[in-house]
Amino acid sequence: MTKRSARARLITWPAICIIIFTSLLLNGCIVRDVFRNASDYVGDMVPEGGDGYGKRVVVVPFSSGTRKLTPLALDLTNYLTSNLDKDRNYSRISFDKLAAVMKQAADKVTLSEALMTAGRNMGINAIITGSVTDMALRYRLKGLYGLRENTPFVILEAQLRLADPVSGVVFSEKTLFEELEIEEMEAHNIRMGKDIDPKRVAKLLNEIKPEALDWLHSELGDLNWGGVILKVDGKRVLTTVGQDSGLKKGQQLAVLERGERLKSVTGQQIYLPGITLGYIKLLDIGKETSWAEMMPVNAEDMPEVKLIKKGPGAKKNQADGKGKNTTLAKPEPPKATPAPQLEPPQKPLKQPVKLPDGRFLPMVEPGHIVKPD
Secondary structure, three states, X not given: OOOOOHHHHHHHHHHHHHHHHHHHHHHHHHHHHHHHHHHHHHHOOOOOOOOOOOEEEEEOOOXXXXXXXXXXXXXXXXXXXXXXXXXXXXXXXXXXXXXXXXXXXXOOOOHXXXXXXXXXXXXXXXXXXXXXXXEEEEEEEEOOOOOOEEEEEEEEEEEEXXXXXXXXXXXXXXXXXXXXXXXHHHHHHHHOOOOOOHHHHHHHHHHHHHHHHHHHXXXXXXXXXXXXXXXXXXXXXXXXXXXXXXXXXXXXXXXXXXXXXXXXXXXXXXXXXXXXXEXXXXXXXXXXXXXXXXXXXXXXXXXXXXXXXXXXXXXXXXHHOOOOOOOOOOOOOOXXXXXXXXXXXXXXXXXXXXXXXXXXXXXXXXXXXXXXX
């Protein structure tokens, strides 16, 4: 295999810079801040550099642009899954198991949202998707116009993506590209409709495979561990923490509220950072889930949330950010019209549970995120 020519590199890098610069101009600082905050959120899940906790990983069968590329996509998928099975740092969950959970919500949301929601409910930390996007004949043009040396070569391109369903962001993406020079006669036969030599294709794929695995190991090592609250039962909560995480009985975990959900310019759902609601202590570590106990919070340490206070002392809604004991604003009465439309009643906000000693239980709900303390 030969490297790209200097001219190809000169063309590629300016094009990439132009695309990035144009994207920044079009999207503005708000989009930039959204991605930065989302990235910080992912980075805040565990200490920088990884914490050694076991991660659950799913590899979705790779797609392909044409039927000819389908066997290559399947081969690359099997290569990555077989190597992940050999690594004790990860617990690979079969895609069939994820797909079964996806069916429960597939008719209500988009396929990508169903994939992320199912992964979150199963405590999956990484969903790997990808595709073999291109395999074609190319020519490398060298020299001055009229005196060019046209060197034929075949290329194989694959794209990989790693998504974190807990935080709801695409953690990393990678495009892999390999090329192999061939003779002019072979190139002529390909132009006439002959398939690329399978041996050439196998060689290109074998060069992409280790690159894909190295990238995957690197990104999984940087990906932060996180779990999700599945159920709340009094003082106890059911979490996606399992024996594969490496967490121990009695270990404390912080509970974070999921922040505001936004949609990026690419259509990807992004969750902004949420506040820390409190802490839980693991009671029993099951195979895939664990029960934990809420740790009481002092009144002064309670995060600012919208509370409801009944009685004459309640005067205004806390939406103005003043005071802790507030009430919901009453909806205005409907205007007199021939067919008045009454506004639906507002849903009461959840009240914190006060304990006999004056402390409160954290306002934890299903879907909240847990991370190591």
